[in-house]
Amino acid sequence: MKKHLLLLVALIIATSASAQEFYVSASGGYSISSAGILTGTSLNDGQTKATNHYGSYGEGTNFQFRVGKMFNKTFGVEIGFAYLHGADQVIDSYDNYYATSVFPIPNLGDSDPATLLVNDVTKGNAHARAYGLSLAIVYNFNEHIYGKFGAITKVGGKTEATATNVVNVTLTENVYAPAPAPAGTIAIPAGTPIKTVTTDVEQEYHGRVPLGFIAALGYKHAISDNLNFFAELEYLGINVTRDNSEYTKFTSVDVSHLGAPTTTTTIDQLPSTEVTYEDSVANPNNDPSVALSSVAPYSSFGLNIGISYTFGKK
Template identity: 50%
Template sequence: MRKSLLLLIAFCSINVAFAQFYVSASGGYSMGSAGILTGTSLNAAQDEATNHYGSYGEGFNTQIRGGYFFNKMFGVELAFGYLSGADQNISSYETNDAGEISEYTNGKAHAEAFGINLALTYNFNESFYGKIGVISKLGGKTEATFTRETNTPLNAYGIAPIMTEGINEYHGRPPLGFTAAFGYKYKLTENLNLFAELEYLGINVTRDTSEFAELTITTPAVPAAIVGVDVPSMTWNLGDAPLEHPVFGTIYAPTKVEYVDSLAEPNDDPSKALSSVAPYSSFGINFGITYTFSKKEAK
């Protein structure tokens, strides 16, 4: 018992002797990892489709970190980060029973995210280190900008499609992911170090809600030769009452959509839709500077 107590006291003394706090700031760029299908675009003639794969974790990031080393090797780190994501292609299309393009959406989206990362740090030697931890998203959104063409039977008479333009903001449920890093630090002074590190982030975000920031639906003009009376071009804007169009029926869109995991079919509620998962996984490289406070001395 006495021997065990002495070993515990010795371990604590070593920890106190080497215990130190540090803060750091970094910036870097991440490339998408394990990307999934984000969109399918069509060429100008709409006779060739191209798939696009990606991750919303791609883009520039910055981090502010604080850490504590218990001894020369082991430590713990808490980081707060911001991601300014790169554009991803989210184009899509639908076909009718005859296999013709009935609707085509040309769109792109990017993410803005604030995250928190808690990791364990291990120093292999004075220069190389590794980290492993968990990460979650504190806030942010995915912003999608799109233009949609909806074809109608009147296209056969030379009437243009119904045009929809808008900006949609998506918000996700709080996720939990995995992160790991391997880095090299270069000592400038006793307290300052430059570092470079390779970082892997594995995380997906499940869609929770979306809300239009901008939305405009424009119908084409239809001459009396086709429908018996001249119908001018009409425009519906976000926030307007539903537009009762004499040819195309009621035109409107819900301001906000809630995404759920189960939904009755057919779904008659346009404010609800099935949820999906957005990938945020990435491989990145970060560069930064660390300030280490003076080590505590054993008493």
């Protein structure tokens, strides 16, 4: 690796003597997902059909500003700064499971354990707002066609998620009143809704500093001696590992259908609004402020269109 770096430095020094052009460029474009990672699973309104959703947080509108230096007519180097205004990604999820509980019968005591069906559905979306920095080598195939490849990293930004979670609990079997009620007395019939818990959240996620790969193939056309129009196809390969997150909104309302009082939990009542993500967590169920990390895909294919201005060209 050290030999390669020394060779690159020597090449830059050698070609700097014949350096020809210094340029700046500005462009805008749109990127589509190239990762195909599962972001969520949605249900139709009747909850009879589930659909997987795949995507990348790199999808969306981007704006780029670049500064470049051509060492000769063929080779150059370019530094770029970009902003991504990501498109919404579906993060819906659902789960059905069974639980057991006992129910107090007025003036009679507790019932025997009964089975409950818990329907847990989350509907939400998330999008990225990210700033990136890239360094690439530029190669001109001819006067119009060029290519470039290099490295890219994220230097700021976040992923914003908004979701509503609804948990419906339903009794799946009859609850019989205990003695001294007559045997077989139904206190609560099967199918009775027990409670509904609705939670609205907004959460911001921040990631560790990543390193990815960028490559592009473009076409440029001279408008004047110093001004060029260009269009390029760009591939971005990068993933961001989750580092921490913070609730910016949290409201949970627990409504009982059996007469118990409604309870509401707000963000001010949470023991912690921040979560730190680690690669290894001891006793993960004991501390809600620490969780296992995961990787968010940002890879994309994009089309950029812009103009560049070359200084010192005669």
